[in-house]
Amino acid sequence: MKLLALDIDGTVVNSQHQVTEPVRNALIHAQRERDMRIVLASGRPTSALRHLVEILELKTYGGYLLPYNGGKAIELSSGKVLHAQLLDQDLIPQLYHLIKAHGVSILSYTDEAILSEEADNVYAQKEIDITGMPLCVLDDFLASIQEPLPKCLAVGPTDRLVALEAAVKAQLGHRVDAFRSSDIFLELVPKGVNKGVALERLSAVLGVSLSDLIAIGDNYNDVEMLRLAGTSIAMGNAPEDIQRMATLVTKTNNEDGVAYALEHLLP
Template sequence: MKYKLLVLDLDGTVTNSKKEITDHTRDVLIEAQKQGVKIVLASGRPTYGIVPIADKLELNKYESYILSYNGGEIIDWKTGEMMYQKMLDEDVIPYLYECSKKNNFAIITYDGKYVLTEHPDDEYVLKEAILNVMSPKKVDNFLKEIKLPIAKCLIVGEPNRLAELEKEMYHELKDKMGVFRSEPYFLELVPKGIDKAQSLSVLLDELGMTKDEMIAVGDGYNDLSMIKYAGLGVAMANAQDVVRENADYITLSNDEDGVAAVVEKFILNKAD
């Protein structure tokens, strides 16, 4: 099979444990693009948080894409065209806010380079800000000061307690929106039907490709749908157990250039 589309999660996949892309992985991904392979950076991050990696991989020079907010937006990074966008139902946002308040968790959303929150010093808010190279910005009243519509909210907090809230909110909201954790301490709140696989199906239709021509590589819970959907679903060695169990192939870890190894084996056809 000649693979034409390479879909890559960022954190724990393209980036190593220092949140950096090694020179080797960068060089291999640029070589793949030179050979005509289209790359999709598919992440729960807001678009602003993906841009530095997109620029390092020179996506603007080739026909490659950013899929942000777990699939809420798809952007052609060469032309800047917004190819797909879906926003949260505004009516449900007060409920999300109340869930965060009653459980003493921070809720956040995004505005340009800022992470908007009532709790800018919260340790998990700071994790999200650092991860995306964004700045926390304090708002006095989340509901009054956010700019609608928004692509997603994130409730952050201690993993065990957050797991309990996830169950409660999923039961309440499963017919209205997506509720899932991308990390044990990050609870993603996105429009109904939004996940990486669903949005990738839209992109494949637009590009005239099939899922059999796609490789998807990831490590986390929110990568599971695209790994199961892709013609070749690849889990990192450092992936969550359920992700590895559902993958067609397990590559090296993110600290061992696992993405580069996949590209060399299945796209550049270099010997092991």
């Protein structure tokens, strides 16, 4: 058995956030005929992965979910949460004020909705488009959050997020990890949470050697899993430095790059 760890946005789905028929067919074939177990490793919340579970028949073939960049690990055959790590409650106001000081916006999640203080934010709309989740507008973000969160998402222009990322690492880096999942999204998660750590833990539980781990991704929140995997594949739409660290480079997500990798790059 091999584990096939897949990023979603910019990797499995195209620019229209769709799984094309060639990609779906290649992934079904990989599970059915090549004894691969698929792990969807994404910054998305759990509910924003459910439709992909159905499309790719992951329950049938024994797949796994790593939502929140690995903040949770879910075994789909049983529905069991294998692992969960949350931001400590006292971190939320610290992150909130730091995000606001850099002139960008904060989002977080319930199981069913995206949380924001702004009803009309172009960057939040991008997350709505990607996840398919509705927006829940809060009058007061801090007053409304009464329990630990799996992650916060800072959204805004790239230059402000770069400055915010540096500030978070300088001030809270001992408790929070920060990395960009796109030019307009900065992921803020508990220290030590990333796709690589989650995949290493899952591989150990399943007794799968890291040499039998294949990872495909396209952005900076994929770095740790690409470095971990015995075979790492960068998408053709990935930044050049991501492509350089990978074992192989496939076509773009708009050219069915995942299908191309499975059919032409992997033995």
